[in-house]
Amino acid sequence: MCGILGSVNVEIEDSLLDLISRRGPDDSGVERFSLNGNSVVFGHRRLSILDLSPAGHQPMVSDCGRYVIVFNGEIYNHLELRRKLSGVHFRGHSDTETILYYLAQNGLEAVENFNGIFSFAFFDREKSKLFLCRDPFGIKPLYYCNPKPGKLAFSSEIKPIQQLVHDSVDIVNLSELLHLRYSPSPDTLFKNIRKVRPGHLVSVDLSTADLGITESPFILSAHSGLNSTLSYDDAVEQYGCLLQRAIERQLMSDVEVGILLSGGIDSALVAKFAQAANPRPMKAFTVGFKEQDESDEINDAQDTAMALGLDSIVTKVGFDDFLDIIHSCVRIVEEPLATTSIIPMYYLAKLAAHDVKVVLSGQGADESLGGYGRYQGELYHSFIPSYLARLAGPAAKLFGVRNDQVLRGLQALQYDDDLTRFLSSYTVFQNDKIEKLVGVKDDKSLKRLEYFYDLMKCEKMKSSVQRMMAIDLRMNLADDLLLYTDKITMNFSLECRVPMLDLELVKYIESLPYHYKVKLRQSKIIHRDFSKKVLPESIINRKKKGFQSPTKRWFRKQGPLQEILLSGNSKFSTFFDLKEVGKVLDEHQRGMNRERQIFLMLVLYYWFEDFG
Structure with a gap:
């Protein structure tokens, strides 16, 4: 690297x-x-x-x-x-x-x-x-x-x-x-x-x-549905073989390799087969939080490490650490993102770089195997009548639903057109709010989605959930999660590898019928069923937490964020209407979850200081 x-x-x-x-x-x-x-x-x-x-x-x-x-x-x-x-x-x-x-x-x-x-x-x-x-x-x-x-x-x-x-x-x-x-x-x-x-x-x-x-x-299409005659049991077995081969392939190195370990299944599977191929305990690195929070994964990760014979090494992050390091993270990543896990990734990479030059990560499984909630939304869309779907969003607001992810999903259901619906489910700020914030509406996002939609020949795929997953693998993943992972790990001279994105493995996953991967209220089906064969039940049955940070709670602390974002002497203020910025902060204080919106504006504040 x-x-x-x-x-x-x-x-x-x-x-x-x-x-x-x-x-x-x-x-x-x-x-x-x-x-x-x-x-x-x-x-x-x-x-x-x-x-x-x-x-x-x-x-x-x-x-x-x-x-x-x-x-x-x-x-x-x-x-x-x-x-x-x-x-x-x-x-x-x-x-x-x-x-x-x-x-x-x-x-x-x-x-x-x-x-x-x-x-x-x-x-x-x-x-x-x-x-x-x-x-x-x-x-x-x-x-x-x-x-x-x-x-x-x-x-x-x-x-x-x-x-x-x-x-x-x-x-x-x-x-x-x-x-x-x-x-x-x-x-x-x-x-x-x-x-x-x-x-x-x-x-x-x-x-x-x-x-x-x-x-x-040089990529011409996704490999969707080519293995439609393969039995599910055979598909699970083949999946396991290819996953193991991918992990072992990515152990290729003349220096020591470690593991970025969360409490979930994805990194546990990577760790399972990586450790099996190593004669000595591999080092497993985990980040958690100083304040008690449900997103903390240290205890779960340490249990996984003990079960798999790994050497567990941990670090913890608090709100003060967040404020101290966010400006440095913006400078390192170079492109503003609304993804709050940038901050724990910084401390995780710093921790790992003390001991190794290469780490394996579990990233990439959600996009190829249907792990995100928006894929459930696509399945619901296939059978909910349009007139009912158009009522879902307003009804949720009427009944006081404040979960941003749920509201976005319900809002997206009303659109019959794939690209408009996909964009609605990805949205951080609605277009009318964007115009109020910066004076210009977005008219490019749909074109960018359309490019990969056409390139992947999505119109030939049977299900819209396949189409969304194919796009996510080549857009959201690349220019968001993988982007900050590369920039932050390489800032510490640390190479991060992603076995779940092994080309042979992904081609196989995309060739499977979509219902082998995702159904209503079930996600990453083939992945979980294979995991049951090789991982302890205690790991399989844990509640998924994702790689997150407690920013929802942190951002409700009065003072620091308002002082930063509402300053009239900043470069940020020359691009943003501060009254509209203040409204976003107020909404979060009143109980609406605006952590992604606030984080993105905070990142942009520092980005304009360094790059604008």
């Missing part, structure tokens, strides 16, 4: 790599090339995980000198790919060297065979082509900017690009963020800085004056 940086016709000082040094403290390198009057720079910071020798140094150039790569990530099937290559004299055993020659011999379309987490830049000097690529689920971020014709800058993070290119806030993208809770690729809050979409290649043509920048997918 590393950090990459590069440009075309934009000068980069070697010292600029220091801005991403935490992503790769073990080694660094810069290479410069001239081609057809263009200057190309490739820079790299290395976190040595596989092949710790100088043979893994980057930027890496092929023996013939034609191909150059800077790579961030891990390719778990690289040895399998390496065996398919001929005529190559390998200098080491790194996956970077494998894919350099694999792409050289098979072309960029061969990236679809990579099972891993990755983003990279690949330069074909003979064809005058440069490519930027991001893995199918967007586990590793990659940004780029084309500020003027003939100029390009790219990086694993935004900060180096900001040093190279002056950019400003896009108010339309701000309204999109307020609607969705994250900025969907290719958007960021900036006008010109973009993210490579998950599963896409950006092609740069150095033979043209404007560089001819284009983006194209």
Whole structure:
């Protein structure tokens, strides 16, 4: 796992790599090339995980000198790919060297065979082509900017690009963020800085004056319903085999690997098979809370660790810690998000980095296996008449329902159109409120959803719940949960792997009938049924808590939040109507749960201080 940086016709000082040094403290390198009057720079910071020798140094150039790569990530099937290559004299055993020659011999379309987490830049000097690529689920971020014709800058993070290119806030993208809770690729809050979409290649043509920048997918559809004749019992057995194989595959490392352990099933399953493949107890890291709160998972996680033979290591966070670290987290993540678990992730990553360089996480199971409440909403929508659905939301408010998730779900039921209903279920701020807050309504979110809806061929899927899960795997997950996980763990020079997003495993899961995964009042069905075969009942029967923080209660404390968000001397106040901000704070005090809305505004407050 590393950090990459590069440009075309934009000068980069070697010292600029220091801005991403935490992503790769073990080694660094810069290479410069001239081609057809263009200057190309490739820079790299290395976190040595596989092949710790100088043979893994980057930027890496092929023996013939034609191909150059800077790579961030891990390719778990690289040895399998390496065996398919001929005529190559390998200098080491790194996956970077494998894919350099694999792409050289098979072309960029061969990236679809990579099972891993990755983003990279690949330069074909003979064809005058440069490519930027991001893995199918967007586990590793990659940004780029084309500020003027003939100029390009790219990086694993935004900060180096900001040093190279002056950019400003896009108010339309701000309204999109307020609607969705994250900025969907290719958007960021900036006008010109973009993210490579998950599963896409950006092609740069150095033979043209404007560089001819284009983006194209290497993922063509979700694999829905192909195993419709497979019996459920056989499906469970096959699922278990593939899950175990995925976990064992992702133990590939020349350094120690640990576990991010919650009290739930997902991380317990990962821990179960990881520990079974290790001769010594693995270290398991858990974060909890100083104040008593139902979201605290320390006791459950310690019970899991004891049952599985893990070495449990814990840390605790309180409201004072939250206020102390939120500004740093915003600076690290670089993109505002409404996800409160950013804060506990910071302390969890900091804890783990004291002992290991690699951790396995249980992230990714909810999107592929139907773990979220909104998937239940899609099932209800299939049989509730439209006229009743349109009455559900107003009736809930009339009877005093204050649960934000429930209200969003009921609001979404009224829409027959998939994309409008999906967007309603994702919503943080309603569009009329967005206009009151920042003066502009969101008109981009639907277009971004529609792009992946069409790309995944969702219209061919039998059930809307399949369609929503396919989109969530490539959008919400990539640019929200996985984004902050990458940024925060790499801030501590810690690589986080996600076995639940193993490409072979996800292809299989998506090929199963949706009712093997989710039914009314049942979620992650095949996952839970397999878990019953290998985990103790005490773990299986626990109430799901999710990776959360006690922000609902914390945000009811009068004083600090009001002083921050209602200050008239801040950059935040130049974008937001503070009277409308105050109304959100008041609603939370009166019992409406506005923790996501408040957290997003708080994050934006600090983001404008650093980036705006």
